[in-house]
Every structure is written in C-alpha cells, then in structure tokens.
Amino acid sequence: MSRVIAGAGAEMRIAMRNRWVAIAVAMMALFALVLSAAGSAPTGRVGADALSVTVASLTSLAVYLVPLLALLMSFDAVAGEVERGTLPLILTYPVSRAEILAGKFLAHLAVLALALAVGYGVAAAAAFAAGPGAAAGLAALARLGATSLALGAVFLGVGYALSALARRPGAAAGLVIGLWLVLVVLYDLGLLAAVVADGGGGFTTQVFPWLLLANPADAFRLYNLAASGAAGVAAGIGGAAQTIPPAWALGSLLAWVAGGFALAILAFRRVTP
C-alpha cells in the first residue's frame, strides 16, 4: 500500500504541474455556474426546491463532463510512460503493475473529487442563494457527488485500458474521444432511434431497460434521476428511470468501476516494455 501511495503522490504533483487540477476544477465550476443560472428558471413550474432542480441539471451535465475529464486525465497513463521511455525502469522495481495503476488511479480520483466538490459546491451555493428550502435537495446532491466520482472511476479505468492498448499517446487520445462519443453521446441516440422505430413494442419494454443499465453513463443518470425522484424535471430517459430499481442502476455503476479497473490491469499486463 505504501508503494501505491508513493505513486499517487508523484502523480498528484504531475497533475498539478500539468495544470490538470486547475483545468478540471475550472471546467466544473464554470459549467456548474452556467447551469445554476440557466436552471433557476423552471423552479416555479415544477414546484421542486431550487437545489433538487440544480441536481437534475447537474446530472445531465456530469454525464458528459465527468467521463470526458476522466478520459482526458487517463489516456496518457500507460501510453505516455511508453512514449517517454520511463516504463521499463519502473517495471524493474519491486512493484506490481496493478500497484502502479492503483497509484495513478488514486491521484486522478483525488483530482476529480476536488473538481466535483468545487463545481457542485458552487451550484449548491447558488441554489441556497436563490431561495430557502434548498436543504431538501442536499441528500440528492450527496448522492450525485458520490456517483459522479464512481462514474469518473469507471472512465479512468477504461481510459487506462485504452492507453495500454494504444501504446502511443496520440492513438490513445483518439481512442478515448471515440469511446466518449460512443458511450456518452451516440449510445443514447441509437437507443432513442430504436425506441422510436419500435413504437412501444417488445424492444422498448424488454430490451431497452437492460441496454440502459449496461452503459455506465446511463446507469449513472438512471440512478440519480430515480433516487432523487426528480425524473419529472428531466427530459429524455426519465420514463425508463421509473421501470428500473435505482439499486440496480447503482449496482451496474459499481460493477463498472471494478470492471474498468480490471480491464486496465489486463491491458497493462499485455504491454511489453
């Protein structure tokens, strides 16, 4: 464990000097502010407290931004070491490949946690400033924070796996952007098109919920919308959120955290220095 922490410490310094900490925090804060400003409008109509509305908006934001941040931080993890020529030396040390990855994982997760805390903190402060009763949304915000971190963890692991498979930072960057596009953007569009074409048939009722569960980004969205009861204020997949128990969505997300990291270790083991 001390080796993992040593690795994490060095990675944290690198993240700070590469401005990743600053970039991640600034991005989250900026988007949270914009959403808070834009999200204060519908409160009257839905009748929910300001923070619950903010949480629903933040969920839609996080589902795009958190995977993107995680992938941007992770794509260089193995490919960068290969490119710089630093990998052979570290692999001769009495430290396992899983420990090397775990060190990077801890550091990147800490950066994400900081960015999320700042971003969601800004949004919460804005909601409290907008009016009383915002405390009712605090539980939803805590859930969102924790699951956002889990979502980030999934994409960190998958990012490491792609980094190890690509072995070149340029190729790894292309792969993670492609993955982000597929899992976060195109997947939902594809499902939407299929549901529309199906017209309420067997696909929509039998297959569609499982396909939503299978994608960590959708599982994250389902859990937060269903758990907070805010499905009403969210458009899109809100309907499906009611048919899937939140615990399942949470289970899928957590399984992806473990699966993503396992995938990363497997891919990293295949890299010969």
Added chain:
Amino acid sequence: MLTCTQVTKDYAGVRALCDVTLDVAPGERVALLGHNGAGKSTLMKIVLGLIPATSGRVTVAGAGPGSRTAREAAAYLPENAAFHPALTGREQIALYLRLRGEAAAKAGALLERVGLGAAADRRIGTYSKGMRQRVGLAQALIGRPRLMVLDEPTSGLDPVSRREFYAILDELARAGAAILLSSHALTEVEARTDRIAILSKGRLVANDTLGALRREAGLPIQIEVAARPGTVGEVAERLSGTRVNGVRVALHCGPDDKLARLGQIAGLGGLIEDVEVMPPSLEDLYTHFSRRAGE
C-alpha cells in the same frame, strides 16, 4: 548472483539471442560488448524480467527473473534513462526510494553522490542528457543492489563524470555487487572491468578476462622503436621493420616472440631513443572475435 544458461530469444521469427550462457559473480564487473542489434539490450531485459526468454534458464539472486526477490536484488540503468519532466530530481528519486521501501529523505544524499546536489530541486525537464543519466545512476544506487544491470551507462557523460561513475562502480563491486554493463566505449571498459563478454548476432563469441582473450586471439603485438637522429635506416634494416617516418620504425610479432624481439632491440643500444610495446587493443580483439564468429 546472475546466471544465464543457454538463453535463446526469438522475435517474430528472428533469433535475437542464441544459446547464451553467462554468469556474473558477486563483486565481479563484466562488460557486455557488441554491435548495435547484437542482443545486449535484449539479454538485459530478459535478465530483468521485462521480456521472457524463448528458452533457457536465468536466475537472479537464486530466483527467476522478474520475481519479487530478483527485482529487490537488481538495479537497472536503462540506455538513455528517461523520467517524467514535470518532477524534480529529488521528487523522482524520492518516489524510487519509496518504491523500494526506503525513506524518501535519502534522496538528497543520493543526488549529492552523483553530483546533482545543486540541481535536486529543479525539474528534470530542464536537465541535460548527462544530468538525466546521473539521475538514472542515483536510482540504481538505491538500497545496495546485489546485481546492477547498466545499459550504456556512460553515454552522454563527459570524461570527468565517466571517471566518477567508474569510481562509484568500483566501490559497489568492492562491497560485493555483481555488475553487468554494456558499452560502446571499449577503451574505458578495458581498464574498468574484470571480464569481457562479446555478443555478435545474438551469440556469445567471447567471455573471459582481457588477458586470456588476448592470448586466445594470438593477435600480433605492435612494437614501435624511435631511433636516434640519422639512424632510422640502419635500425629498420637491422630489425627488419618498417619505417614509419624519419625517426620511427614499426615491428610486428606474435605474443611468443615478444621477448626475443625486445632483446634484439636492446642489442642495438645507442641507436635507440625509445621503445613502445602495444598489445592488441580491445578494439582489435572485438573485431577479431566478432569477425571470427561471422565466418
């Protein structure tokens, strides 16, 4: 400390190493020589457990290469040592210390030892190639390694740094470390190692002390005689040598005729100003053994 027995490595149908058997005992300094692509780095990577051998057996401190025991016993200095440019020398060495279970506070002393004390808190991105090589050496010194594997360790170092580097190696060898190093600079390993191993196209074509290799090769010894002014013609004729210029005469002889030839030269007495005996250099031996293997 290190044993390699009949190690063979194939890369996609190409034989990079063939039947290499090589040992390094504690306290012994062995130089691994060979052309680019002769298999030096491949052998080192197999020894370190970075890549598997196709066949053959390697043990490091009695354990398999890449095992925990082997990795704890061995230190590695890669060719063109590279580090993360955003970390300072001290931070980088501190990380390596902690990965070996040592206190990070020892980083300062290690960097001092390799002459980087003043630059310890600058980012490695600002270091010259020689300074990065020193960081590489500093990390290789962590925790009294029992086997040191050094790939072209002095490339990028200036002559003074090279001397300091070999002084550190001597110290480690005296303390019982087994040292395997590869080099292109043959003249510097000549005086600084106990044994020479030559790889040619993946085969170990020589593996002995410099003296024994010289005897085995039986290459001619060159003797250069400086004649007194005006006597060079006579000296060349009486020794049946070749005139090099106005004062010098070159002779060649086999290792066994050396004393007889020197006796002849001494017999000329007053005609001779000076004599220089040049045994075959490591370059000559290297060429000899590499070429013989090629035939």
